Amino acid sequence: MYLVxxxxxxxxxxxxxxxxxxxxxxxxxxxxxxxxxxxxxxKYGTAYVAVDRCKGCAQCVWVCDNMAKNNAIKMIMIDQLxxxxxxxxxxxxxxxxxxxxxxxxxx
Amino acid sequence: xxxxxxxxxxxxxxxxxxxxxxxxxxGPFGKKVSVSQMGSFKEILEEHPMCAGCAMTxxxxxxxxxxxxxxxxxxxxTAGCGRLAISQAAIPFVYGNYGDQxxxxxxxxxxxxxxxxDKPKDVVxxxxxxxxxxxGFQQVLHSWFRKERFTTIxxxxxxxxxxGGQESGMTNRGAVLKMxxxxxxxxxxxxxxxxxxxxxxYVATVVPNNPRRVESVIKKAVLIAREVGSTYxxxxxxxxxxxxxxxxxxxxxxxxxxxxxxxxxxYVSEEAKQYLTERYGYKEFLPKPAAPAAxxxxxx
Numbered sequence: 001m002y003l004v005x006x007x008x009x010x011x012x013x014x015x016x017x018x019x020x021x022x023x024x025x026x027x028x029x030x031x032x033x034x035x036x037x038x039x040x041x042x043k044y045g046t047a048y049v050a051v052d053r054c055k056g057c058a059q060c061v062w063v064c065d066n067m068a069k070n071n072a073i074k075m076i077m078i079d080q081l082x083x084x085x086x087x088x089x090x091x092x093x094x095x096x097x098x099x100x101x102x103x104x105x106x107x
Numbered sequence: 108x109x110x111x112x113x114x115x116x117x118x119x120x121x122x123x124x125x126x127x128x129x130x131x132x133x134g135p136f137g138k139k140v141s142v143s144q145m146g147s148f149k150e151i152l153e154e155h156p157m158c159a160g161c162a163m164t165x166x167x168x169x170x171x172x173x174x175x176x177x178x179x180x181x182x183x184x185t186a187g188c189g190r191l192a193i194s195q196a197a198i199p200f201v202y203g204n205y206g207d208q209x210x211x212x213x214x215x216x217x218x219x220x221x222x223x224x225d226k227p228k229d230v231v232x233x234x235x236x237x238x239x240x241x242x243g244f245q246q247v248l249h250s251w252f253r254k255e256r257f258t259t260i261x262x263x264x265x266x267x268x269x270x271g272g273q274e275s276g277m278t279n280r281g282a283v284l285k286m287x288x289x290x291x292x293x294x295x296x297x298x299x300x301x302x303x304x305x306x307x308x309y310v311a312t313v314v315p316n317n318p319r320r321v322e323s324v325i326k327k328a329v330l331i332a333r334e335v336g337s338t339y340x341x342x343x344x345x346x347x348x349x350x351x352x353x354x355x356x357x358x359x360x361x362x363x364x365x366x367x368x369x370x371x372x373x374y375v376s377e378e379a380k381q382y383l384t385e386r387y388g389y390k391e392f393l394p395k396p397a398a399p400a401a402x403x404x405x406x407x
Contacts, residue, residue, distance in 0.1 A: 021146030022318040023358060025164040027153065027171075032146035047146060057160030058355035066359070088125060092133035092149050 003075040004054040004084075004104075005030070005061065009046045011072035013037025016044030019068045020060040028087070029053040030060060034096040045096065051084040051104045079105045110137050110178050113197065126153060130197055136178045142169060142318040151177055155195040157188060160354025162361055163262050163344035166315040167192045170233065170260065173325035174198075180229040180329075181219075183212045185243060187235030188269050188346075189262045206243035208232050209250040209259060216257045227333045230257035236277035237267050240296050244276075251305035254336040258328045261298065261341045268346035279368075284349060299372070302339040308379040309338035312372045316361040320371060330387055331379045343369045 024030040037046035064073040085099035129149040183201045184190040185208040203211040219228040239261040267273040272285035276296040302310045309331045328338035380392035
């Protein structure tokens with residue numbers, strides 16, 4: 001198993017700084033959804049990770065902890081995530097994306 | 108090279124992979140995108156084999172977003188880490204022999220102007236410090252002296268990271284590397300000064316811990332290269348493998364290095380300033396309004 005980034009919706013959707021989307025070295029990996037977060041009653045949308053593309057560098061953790069001071073991102077073993085976003089389940093819209101969360105581990 | 112080459116052929120849409128469909132329908136082609144929208148649109152850079160946490164990868168990602176017209180852009184590269192990602196973007200990439208990237212780009216840039224006339228087709232060279240300052244040095248400098256109209260970006264990781272850690276001309280004096288165990292004995296090459304002496308219209312240094320600045324610098328360099336002359340960007344993109352930087356400390360290192368020896372600098376020739384102002388509406392080069400004269404105390 002290996003580590004991937006996991007973003008706390010509670011914290012992210014209350015702050016919505018979007019810094020992690022700009023600092024992740026991998027393209028199309030940390031995405032932003034206007035719906036996820038708002039549909040749970042929070043003020044903003046939230047960033048989320050397409051875990052099949054995450055290489056586990058934890059740069060987003062440093063950015064979130066030290067630049068944004070939000071402490072919303074943790075590294076978690078991929079099999080400890082009950083549900084996560086995967087590239088195949090992500091839909092791009094005009095100004096946002098949506099993801100149907102599913103188990104990241106097959107079998 | 109146009110918006111047409113990213114469209115589906117009739118009847119083939121349903122057979123294309125999801126990533127491709129997303130890119131055509133929600134990519135940056137034909138639109139204006141910026142770093143503030145990152146995470147909300149499909150980027151043209153795809154999965155690639157570069158190391159986890161690589162600052163060069165981040166810089167390339169930002170560069171692809173910063174190109175003013177990605178559908179009218181061709182990138183040129185050479186051997187080195189960067190080409191592993193640059194070649195995985197949905198814009199044409201020309202892979203030169205080692206060191207000839209600026210020669211290839213010169214011919215390409217001239218050919219595109221002959222073929223497409225006034226319609227801008229941007230050529231952007233992205234190569235490492237070895238490809239630019241060592242092995243490609245002669246062709247880089249000559250392209251600048253000839254004032255070839257394309258952008259040269261050095262991805263400066265201060266080492267030959269792809270081949271095990273040999274010192275390059277851009278390695279700092281005293282740096283000890285796996286294949287330079289006694290430490291480098293010479294100073295880092297001053298490519299910025301050489302670019303100015305060779306007549307580049309725009310010269311800038313940048314570090315990827317400021318995405319908006321990277322975007323701004325690349326946009327200006329590409330636009331100036333359309334008509335005014337050669338442009339050069341030197342970007343610090345650390346090698347976390349050869350310099351043993353933990354991946355979660357890569358941005359901390361970038362910040363430290365920026366404060367220490369890689370401060371942001373920008374040289375814009377007068378002609379380039381005028382061009383950006385008049386052609387693209389840049390306001391930052393307009394003459395600053397004179398400060399209001401201090402009130403003269405009236406004599407009692």
